[in-house]
Amino acid sequence: MTRLPPQDGERVDREREVTFTFDGREVTGLEGDTIGSALFASGRRTFSRSFKYHRRRGLMCCAGQCPNCLVQVDGAPGVRACTEPVQEGMEVEHMNARPSLEFDAMRATDLFGGPFTPPGFYYKTFIRPRRLWPLYEKILRHAAGLGKVPKEQAEREWRTEYRRRHADILVVGGGAAGLSAAIAAAELGADVVLADEGPEPGGRLLAEGNHARARELTARARDLGVELLTSAPALGAFDGLVPVWERDTLHQVRAQRIVYATGAIEQPLLFPGNDLPGVMLSGGAVRLATLYGISPGSRAVVATVDDRGLEAAVALLARGVEVATVADLREHGNSDAMKQLMRQGVHVLRGATVLQAEGRSSLQRVTLGPPGAGEGGAGEHELTCDLLAVSGGSAPATSLLAQSGARTRYDERLGHFVLSEMPEGAHAAGEVAGSGSLFEAERSGAVAGAGAAHELGFGDDESRARVETERKTVLNSRDGMPEVAVPPAVTSSRRGKCFACLCEDVTAKDIHLSVEEGYDSIELSKRYTTTTMGPCQGRMCQLPAVRLMAEETGTSLADVGTTTARPPWHAVPMGALAGRPFEPAKRSSMHARHRELGANVLWAGDWRRAYDYGDPRAEALAVHETAGLIDVSTLGKLIVRGPDAGELLDRLYPNRFSNLAPGRIRYGVMASDAGRIMDDGTICRLDDDSFYVTTTSSGAGAVYQWFSWWLADWRLNVHLTDVTQGLSAVNLAGPRAREILASLTDLDCSAEGFAYLDGKRADVAGVPCLLLRIGFVGEVGYELHFPSAHGEHLWDALMEAGGPLGLRPFGLEPQRLLRLQKMHILVGQDTDSESTPFGAAMPWIVKLDKEQPFIGKWALEKAASGELETTLVGFRLADGHVPTEGAVVLPDGDGPVGQVTSARFSPQLGGVIGMAWVPVSLAKDGASVTISDEGRRLQAEVVTKPFYDPDGEVLRS
Amino acid sequence: MSYVLTCPNCGPREVTDFGFGGEVNPRPRSDPSERELGVYNYFRRNVAGVQREWWCHRSGCGAWFYAERDTRTNEVLLTELPEPAA
Structure with a gap:
């Protein structure tokens, strides 16, 4: 076993075992373990196979920074084993290796494929x-990659949520600096959110021996009311909004000030074999030992460029790991850690x-x-070991x-890029700002947190003065930074692959090649080598x-610069970004009745609508022969009221409404200022000052917005009320409709008393209606x-009164056939964004x-004086085939000149009818057009007047 | 794109609460030439800088209002309702 005796401050609970599976085999870990630590403790050293060469990769950073331990958990790919807590029964699988993690056939690309797989090889080797x-x-896609997304998923069991959080201050990073910043700001009274990647705040404090302090600071922050988000990486910075992903929730945090305490990332060194399992970052080795009580190796060698590696060596020794040799790139130096190593x-x-x-x-x-x-140079030492702890700065x-918006510059002395310019409203604290030691990090955090709070008006003169003094101390202390040796791009020219990029398997040689091929800027090289x-x-x-780029191009690192930072900073499941699917369904007040009647219910925009009740043809015939009832509650309904109501409608519609008599109805087609049809509907004048406007079902929202927009611009004395949801509507139609209606109302329903295009108010079955x-x-x-x-009541009353007379409910599909006749x-089916009322006949x-x-007047004037190219007509087909909506209209076998927009078989008319856009020259009764539909040629006859009751005698009767 | 817009009726809200009406594009007074009409219908100035534009508080009070916004930074300098009718 690789477990050490219990460690002070470790995160695992030795009394509680957790069992899960890895590639089908049971693994037992401890409560508090990560998948990575539990697998390592069980003896596993290979965690993944690399992207291109399928080389073995093992734990390296143990902090969710590197790609080496990516696994698939319960079907979800791309999970970092080293930070994901173990849970009872979870199913963990390896990624990107076939047939197994221990024996991967694609390893051949590493052993033999070197010359064939330079950067961009898929554009070179595989192009001919x-x-x-x-x-x-297909083959390449199969060979590379990062796990497999399951093609099917049973019922989606997890949901993700968006949460908007407005705060005074957001602190990103919960290490010593971040916790102190949150505490300082909260002490001054600010509302603070702190987001930390780790399962427990504390950052380096936890692993590097001062866990008690970490827990003390965490408790203090919590007591002060700081909202602590853990296992919650910040994904990016967007115009002041920082998305923080915490398990199933995406917090969209908008804070007036942001304190970035994001720390620093320990760097690897480049040498042949730098990706072998057993080569770890010094911090990773220490984390395994300290947090999980695991011996990262039995005999360790440490290679470092700064004190961090020396401190790691001291920590490993203290936990009983043999440290064979420490190689320090610095010639001099006598820090505390060095003294301790010497002493031991x-x-x-x-x-x-x-x-x-x-x-x-x-x-x-x-x-x-x-x-x-x-090879064989002076001063060389060869050592056997199973752990190499690397600290490359x-x-x-x-x-x-x-x-x-921050900028960075290269610091020669430190060998990395440091912050040089800060954006407005942002503060930096801790290692990211150059405060290296944990003590300094705490101090700089407190200064940043208090500074941010002061900017927002918290605190008083005294607290300001105190923080100002502290700030100077922090800045001065940065000058005393410990010595660092800047490592060379590659430490030796020995044989073997030397990886610059572990994720994409890019070697130092690949970068050399890319520069040779002319990709000599960092941004180009990035895109070419990935x-x-x-x-x-x-x-x-x-x-x-x-x-490497600086070395290859003979320039300085400052000249090479860095690549552009882009979100996401941390990998995140697409599901978390998508949030909860928010698809509100609208149902009419009579919906339950449609269900009871066995309706086929389909989506129509946001609405759930009865498509038919099982037999659309019979339903359509019932409307012709007896009577039908359809729920049309989805229509948009607006009340336009005020002294200028008529004026508003006259300005919005191409036809006139101000002269419409109260109690009369007129059809309206709304056009844009480009003269294109936007929507249509009927408008009934209720009285001198008010109109009742109906719109298409899908256009309801847009028409209301359109009306209110122009009203805001014109400032007419009109009030708009959207009653789409408040009012329901049904259409009762057919030869016996009058009889049915008359039996439920006192209204004179005779052809003379209630004529075509009359609008009346009356009680029907006791319900006040607009008819x-x-x-x-x-x-x-x-x-x-x-x-x-009153929806259900009225529906029931009508069905009861009409049932004996043959009244049938009819759905959307028969209604579409009836209107086509x-x-x-x-609008939107037979017209598109180019259609004018002239084109639409x-x-x-x-x-x-x-x-x-x-609106639309000027464009329509021009359209009226110009020549139309195509126009909407009806057509009849001899052939029984119903053409697909969208089928092409051919004039005489040449290119397409129009298309079919609607087509149905009409049992009433005993044939196929439809509407199509055709050239104006063909828009006359009896003209013949050819319709090409999925390889078939259909001969159609043009009809310009309605197929059914062309003169409207039935309708008006 | 993500910022806060202040509805003159309701106060500050996430921009996703609002509908965008585009830059203020006054309608020609009367009888425009074909070119004027084309410019009005299809051309926008698309400035890199402060722009006066229409917004609608779609998920709120429904009001249309003006905003002045710097298109480079998304800084909203002011929002106001159209003057009431005289």
């Missing part, structure tokens, strides 16, 4: 013959680093020596800051790539609008002599 590319692509008799090589790592399936041997030494995690574009988002590879005598379906019909609360257009609706400069 060109026609085979689709096949190559550890062999230390100064001015030396790691030149090569070797081993079969994991690390067995390293060579140490002065950098740049070739640190890189401040400036990515989120850069996204919000370095920094993998799951680590540049954490492990940005600085090494810049170093519109209109004829969308072609028979005598009454549209009843009434308060939604009458050649009534459906409704020139009579445009009143160009109207005094108002109505």
Whole structure:
């Protein structure tokens, strides 16, 4: 077993075991373990296979920074094993290796494929013959990749939520600096949110021996009311909004001030074999030992460029790990850690680093020596070991800051990019701002947190003065930064692959090649080699790539610069970004009745509508023969009221409404200022000052917005009320509709008393209704609008009264057939964004002599004087085939000149009818047009008047 | 794109609460030439800088109002309702 004796401050509970499976086999870990630590404790060293070469990769950072431990958990790919807590029964699988993680056939690409897989190889090796590319692509896709998204998912069991959080201050990062910043700001009274990636706040405090302090600060922050989000990485910075992903919730945090305490990322060194399992970052080795009580190896070698590696060596020794040798690239230095190592008799090589790592399936041997030494050079030491702890310096995690507008510059002394310019409203604290030690990080955090709070007006003169003094102390202390040796781009020229980018398997040689091929800027090289574009988002590879580029191009790192930081900074499931699917369903007040009647219910926009009740043809015939009832509650309904109501409508519609008599109805087609049809509906004048406007079902919202927009601009004395939801509506139509209606109301329903296009108010079955005598379906019909609360009652009353007379409910599909027989257009179905009322064969609706400069007037004037190209007509087909909507109209076999917009078989007319756009020359009764539909040629006859009751005698009767 | 817009009726809200009406594009007074009409219907100035535009508080009070916004930074300088009719 690799478990150490219990460690002070460890996160695991040794009393509680957790069992899960890895590739089908049971693994037992401890409560508090991550998948990575539990697997490592069980003896696993290979965690994944690399992207391109399928090389073994093991734990390296143990902090969710590198790509080495990506696994698939319960079907979800791309999970970082080293940070994901174990849960009882979870199913963990490896990714990107076939047939198994231990034996991966694609390993051949590493052993033999070197010359064939340079950067961009898929554009070079696999490009000829060109026609085979689709096949190559399939194979390559299969070979590379990061796990598999299951093609099917049973019922979606998890939901993700958006949460908007407005705060005074957001602190990103919960290490020593972040916690202190949150505390300082909260103490001054600010509303603070703190987001930390780790399962427990504390950052380096937790792993580097001061866990008690971490827990003390966390408790203090919590007591002060700071909202602590854990396992919650910030994904990016967007115009002041920071999305924070916490399990199933995406917090959209908008804070007036943001304190970035994002820390620094420990960097790898570049040497042949630097990706072997057993080569870890020093912080990773220490985290395994400290947080999870696991021995990261039995015999360790440490290679470092700064004190962090020395401190790691001390920590490993203290936990009983043998440290064979420490190679410190610095020639001098006598820090506390160095003194301790000396005292304990550890062999230390100064001015030396790691030149090569070797081993079969994991690390067995390293060579140490002065950098740049070739094979067999002087001062070389070969050592057997199973752990190499590397500390290649640190890189401040400036990515989120850069996204919000910060700039960085290269610091020669520190060997990395430091912040040089801060955006407004942002503060930086801790390692990202150059405060390296934990003590300094705490102090700089407190200054940043208090500073941010002061900017928002919290605190008083005294607290301001105190923080100002502190700020100076913090700035001064940064000058005393410990010595760091800047490592060379690559430590040796020995044989073997030397990885600059672990995510995408890009070697130092690949970057050399890319520069040779002319990709000599960091942004070009990035796109060509894909370095920094993998799951680590540049954490492990940005600085090494810049170093290599500087060396290859003979320029300085400052000249090379960094690549642009882009979101997401942390990998996030697409589901978390999508949020909860928010699809509100609208149901009419009579919906339950449709269900009871066995309706086929389908979506129509946001609405759930009865498509038919099982037999659409019979339902349509019932309307012609007896009577039908359809729920048309989805129609948009507006009340336009006020002294200028008529004026408003005259300006919005091409025809006239101000002269409409109260109690009368007129059809209206609304056009845009480009003269294009936007919507249609009927308008009934209720009295001198008010109109009742109906719109299409799908256009209801847009028409209300359109009306209110122009009203805001014109400032007419009109009030708009949207009653779409408040009122329900049914259409009762057919030869016996009058009889049915008359049995439920005192209203005179005779043809004379209630004529076509009359609108009346009356009680029907005791319900106050607005009755519109209109004829969308072609028979005598009454549209009843009434308060939604009475929906079921009125439906029942009508069905009861009409049942003995043959009344049937009819759905949307029969209604579409019935309206097609009458050649009534459906806006959006028979018209598109280019259609004018002239093209749609409704020139009579445009009143160009109207005094108002109505919307669309000028464009329609021009259209009226110009020649139409195509126009909407009806057609009849001899053939029984119903053409697809969208089928092409051919004039004489040449190119398409129009298309079919609607087509149905009409049992009433005994044939196929439809509407189509055709050239104007063909728009006359009896003309013949050819319709090409999925390989068939159909001969159709043009009809320009309604198919059913062309003169409207039935309708008006 | 993400920022806060202040509805003159309701106060500050996330921009996703609002409908965008585009830059203020006055309608020609009367009888425009074909070119004027084309420019009005299809051309926008698309300035990189402060622009006066229409917004509608779609998920709120429903009011249309003006905003002045810097299109480079999304800084909203002011929002106001149209003057009431005289």
